[in-house]
Amino acid sequence: MLIPLIKSKFRLPKLPIGYLRRENLSKKLENGLNENKKVTLVVGNAGYGKSSIVSDYIQSSNIPYLWYSLNESDTDLVVFMNHLIKGLKISLPSLSDNTLELIVSAINPIDSLHNIIGLLIEDLSIQVSEKFIIVIDDYQYLRDSEPISKAVEYLIEYLPENIQLILISRYMPNIKKLPQLRLRQQVEEINTSNLKLSKEELEQILSQQLNEKINDDDLNKIYEHTEGWIGIVVLLTQVYLSNSMLKEHIANLTDKNQPIFDYLASEIFELQDDKIKDFLLITSLLPKINNILCLEVGLENIQDNLEYLKKINLLEKDNEEFKYNPIFRDFLRERAKETKLFFEVQDLYNKVALYYQKKEQLENALEYFFLSIDYEKAEEILIKIAQDLIYSNRLDTLNKFLLKFPDEFIESAPKLQIYFGEIKRLWGNYTQALEHYHKAEHDAKCQKDDSTLALSYVYQSIIKASKGEVGDKDLIDEALKIFDQNDQHGLAFAYNTKGITYLFSERIAESLKYFEISLKYYENVNDSIGQAKVLHNLGFAYSMLGSFEHSRDTYERSIKQAESVGKYPYIMTYNNIAIIYNYSGDFNEAHKFAEKALNISQKLQYKRDMSYAYWTLGMISTNIGDPSKSEDYFNICLSIGLELGDRQVQAYALSGLSELARLQGKLNKAQDLIEEAIRRRDLPLDNQGVIELLMQKSAIFLDLGKSQIVKHDLEVYLLPKVEKLQYKYYLNHIYLYLAIIYENTDKNLSEKYSNQTYNLIKENNYYFFLTQQKYLPKFLKKKLEVKSVEVNITKPSQIRFQCFGEFTTYIDGQIISNKDWTGFKTKLTLAYLLHNPKGVTKEQLANLLYPDMDITRTAINVILSRLRKAIEPDLNKNSVSKYIIFNEGKYLFNFGTSYSLDTEEFNYLLKELSEIDTEDKKLVVLRKIVDLYKGDFLNDFNSEYWSQIERQVYRRKVESAFEQIFNIYYKKAEYHEIITLSEKEISIDICNEKAFQRKIKALIALDRKDDGLKHYKIMKNMLKSELGVEPNNESYMLYQKLV
Known part of the structure; x- marks a missing residue:
């Protein structure tokens, strides 16, 4: 579901006719920017002129800006960030889409929030060299949204000082560090006491609106009752158009403590006839006032009433719609709740919901069906939009809608239980997810709801697959029997799950068939995310079978499908492509894809995916002869595995360290490491998850001269298993090792296995595999002489740093000249980052580059911009640097790239x-x-x-x-x-x-x-x-x- 750009959200409010400029408040707003305050708060009740004051400041300053007006729909983090970034792009068209891609790709954006905001800040630092203003209006709507409050806190903390952040709210924003900001004098505040009109300002407004001077007694009386509340003053002058009319009503102001609502009721509302009163009350409850919506809810004399209310200044026109003075609207809504019957209000909200449903604005329709307490209709709408909310990563919004249903309704709504389960599953809480799926299964059986029952079966099976267990084939088959054959989404999901189940139950070749069926169904409904998911699984199945070219092509199709809807591809898609390129000796492409996998996993803070990316980079570094780098990568992978308690990741890391030791001739160490890796994997020796480790152990034992042990393991455990699974790449290893072992004892067997090795190499283009072998049997060598074997081995382009002697940087062998550095401080910054792997803050860089000087963040931004340009001369202005990254408030050199460092x-x-x-x-x-x-x-x-x-x-x-x-x-x-x-x-x-x-x-x-x-x-x-x-x-x- 694409989140539409609602342009009215970014419209600068027009100043009222005869607006009185308030110089003292404009000065405070200017101080917020010129004195480098981290945030400017404008807080006060409705009708105090908050938005007008800020709008006037922006218009008079001529500074580029973003004005973002919030409402109830912005309380979802994904929606908020989407609007914020798209709004920024109106003024800053070169702003990159990287942050948006990161948001929609995160399983739970809250976990990646620090990096999401960091990426946006980094982009803004590059794009905004002069002053800029960000205004978030009606911030009170976000008061209870903790994720967005956290996002805004990060903005406050890290925004460049040339960007002013202004929050306009009816209530004080929930900013945890506000006391510290006040203590450090880093916040500019305009509150109710500042917003109140002085008596002199009141006199100016009244004289201007009434075209004559008002006497002191009347002025004092109005000031005493309005207390400088500009909205009330404006309302009075709109209703009482002359001094004489105003005087007449001023005479009735006797009780100083009379509530202003009571005054409005008696002096304005009660003057209208019953039909106009009813029109006022009903329209005040509408989300917007226009002819079409008024007609939809059954109002009469619409045009005449609107014109009348406009004429007496109770309505003002706002483009094609009308709106009440906010204070008067609040009064009318309170009166409507007191005087309108409950069923009348419900009926009104139901009509509004149907209006939105007709216009295909289903989220708005859903909100009003909830208000009308029509839960059956609300469920019907939610079922239509739930999958889109999941695909667009708006799980918070889906959760919010689900929680609006009463418990007793949820108890008998199996489809809603499915959605609750999906939220829990995607948030990684498998136990709670299963509880919801089991409840959905039970209720669906009771209600004879076959479609939901089938879904509950599929989801239960996918939970098992997500946990690395073998899925339940019987459940899936049962689901496929009862699915409605027109439910193509459901069928696609079920067949994909069946494919996964077969994939992990050692029936890989059969899994291909089910993935292909699933793909067809997803293609029929034009579901790109579904296609990307199935293509990833299909690519993985092909790679396990050793069909690397087919696997790579399928993975690349998965990437295209994900990118076509603005989402990051699966991280493991990139990583697995890197592994395939590594197997074929194309280390340049391998490194490129592994870097992408690492980069995205770091941004999203997906540590398991990050560990595999480090392992892949370690294997690439091992193959290109960079042992120091590969050891670092494997050790990082191991530390993540230990942190997560993930024995599979630990086993991968140990296997990488073992291979490195083997190639260095440290065979006893290699043996100890691979045996520990097999123990950590903790699976039977004939399990497919151990095959790769046993192959590696065989290579070590061959180097150690333990050929009889290798022969036994290959013939007893591996050969029958791998032939059954049709793992061609590993079968190739086994045939070669057996050909070597039998070369001196059984010539016929050696030739047989040599022939089988040759055929597999020839059919599947495994020629790079040969370049990695220390020894080849003579018969195989002879066969290979018939075919000229040429393997194009490519190494990744590299940036090289020399720190011994004068600091020198080489890009693909070419030195970066002093002219390209544009200053000594640029070189110094890079050297400092290279030797501070945990990263440095802007404050630390300022202390390094400008000791004993009070400098702005802008100066540091300039240095960092020069640095990026020096080491990445082709970097586009709106692109994110490959080498210099910003993470959790710190700048770091990206050690996941292809580089060498002499130290x-x-x-x-x-x-x-x-x-x-x-x-x-x-x-x-x-x-x-x-x-x-x-x-x-x-x-x-x-x-x-x-x-x-x-x-x-x-x-x-x-x-x-x-x-x-x-x-x-x-x-x-x-x-x-x-x-x-x-x-x-x-x-x-x-x-x-x-x-x-x-x-x-x-x-x-x-x-x-x-x-x-x-x-x-x-x-x-x-x-x-x-x-x-x-x-x-x-x-x-x-x-x-x-x-």
Whole structure:
């Protein structure tokens, strides 16, 4: 269901004729923007002129703005955010749709609210460089909406200071941090005492409206009774058009404490005849006043009555409709409740509901059927719109409607129980969802409601599938028997669920048939969300069967269907496409899709999906030879799995770490990790969920030379199971491993399995698989020679950061020049983000970039904008940065992208060094460590305290590495290597006396004393000129040997 853009919500209120400008209040509103207040509150009862004052301020300021007028329909978070963003796009057409996509894609937007608002703030920071005003009028409608209150609190906290947020409300907004904002003087407030007219302002209005001056006694009397309430004053001047008429009624104002409603009743309402009174009362209860609606509810003499009321100033025209003065309208509604019979009001509301139903405005119709207490009709309307509310993620609205039904009605309404269950299921509360589905089943049986009974069966089965259990095929079959064959939505859902049930009960090939049937039904009813869901399941089934090209094409169709209705595709669709590309060696595409999966899961805070995206990135990094990155990704995946208590995620992470260890030759560690992964999976060894882990274990055991154990596991557990399941990709592994095992013991069997491997590779384009194998059987090699095997392996484009020496950034090998950085502070910001992975706030950046200076947020926005432009020169103005993200009030470098960072690799190598026990292997790693060190850490940021500390730490670590290498080379008497390495050490620090000593010692050992003497003199001059010192005793002893 698309949420329509109601343009009247964004219309700036017109100023009343003869509006009196109130300079003191305009000044307070200006202070809200110019003094960088976080929020401006305008709070007071109806008729105090709140909207007019703010409208006048906006019109006189000529500042771009959004005016958003609320009503009861805006209390749903999805609706509110939709209107807010679409309203902003009227003034800011370049604002991206990313936030809207995020809202409609979140299962529960409240859980992702921080990131939703963060994305919007980030977009506004880019789009709004000058002043801008956001006004939310009639905020009292949101008083009881906690999610929207939270959203507005985030706006208050994070909006750039060049954007003013004004909230207009009858009651004080529910802002939890309001006391702190007041204490810090970060809120500008206009309240009832400010809004009241002064006696001088009252005199100006009366004189202007009546075209003559009013005497002091009359002025005092009016002021005393109206208490500066401008709405009452305006109403008086509208009804009593001359000073003489007003005087006559002023004389009747005797009781100062007489309620203003009583006064209006006696002085205005009671003057009308009975027919006009009735017309006034009925129209006050209508949502709007126009000829068509008045006719629909059975009113007579409509045009004459409207013209009469307009003539006596009780009605004013608002475009094609009429409206009462808000104070008078409130009075009329109170009087209607007192005087109209209950059934009369009910009947009126019923007619309004039917009017809206005729106009296909079903949500409005539903509201008025509730008011008319016609619950049967309300249920009928809700059934029509419920699925659209679910698809558009408006679960709050659906829940609100359901709760309006009385308990006794719900008890006997099985379809409503289904909707309650759906809300609970989508919010992840499976236990409560099942309770509702069971209740729906019971009631549907009692009422012989086959359609709802069938749905209850399907939903019960889908709950089991959602929990990772095997669905109940009998329930689904029973549902399909009793479904009305015209209920294509129901049938589509049932067949999709049946497909899922078969998928997880090891009948994957059969599941394809049911997914295809489901897809046809969804196509018949043009349901894109349903199609996206089924295509995802279909793509997953194809991938399990090893039909990767078919799977990828199906997944991409799923993405297109979801995007066609403005929703994010399923996160796992992106992730699974990434896995398929990884299997085929296209690491560039694999990384692109895994990044998308990670990015969306981070925005939506879907931690399980996030863990799988990290695992996929880890596997890609392993395949492209980036072990430091892959280990980080697998460890993040593992930490999320432990946090969630999800043993399946833990098993995946451990399997990734195991594969990394295997490729590094750490076979015992790889074995321990994969066996722990199998234990965490906690499933029988022939279960399909363990097959991938057992395949990995077989590869490790083959490398360990345990071929007999592998042979037993493959032939007893895996081969029968995988052949039955038709998992071609894993079957390919098994045939290859058996061909290798039998090569030296049974030539015929080896050739048989080689042939089977070759056929599978040829039929399914598994050629990249061959490039990953350490050994191929001779017979298979011979067969492959007939076909020229070419695998196009692509690596993701990469941004590379060098922090040792001068901070340098490379994009696909090209250095970003100083000119492109447009300033030192831009580079410094990036370096700081790279070494603060938890993120930094704008305040922290301000302290870093402008210490001891009071600067605006705008200055930080400029730096961040320059940074994005430098590292993403092709980034569109309205696009979100791939590398620099905003999350929970902090800016972060996106470590899920394809990048390399020398300090990360340096630390990884140090960790690897601690696990090595042989000297030769240590030497290889130590050389890599010192080769990475191009100079002191960020040596062009000498004045930055945070970098100075890190610089000292890295210097000590690299000095230790040099020391260990020299010790090894001295043992081996490899003096040429010592000379080369000491020259590198000197190039890092030209005053490093110890490095000079090492070089001189090596030259002496090689009997090159002349060269040694030359270097001694260079060292002596350098120490004298740079440090003002003489060589130490050890250097002097070496000099004695030279001469």
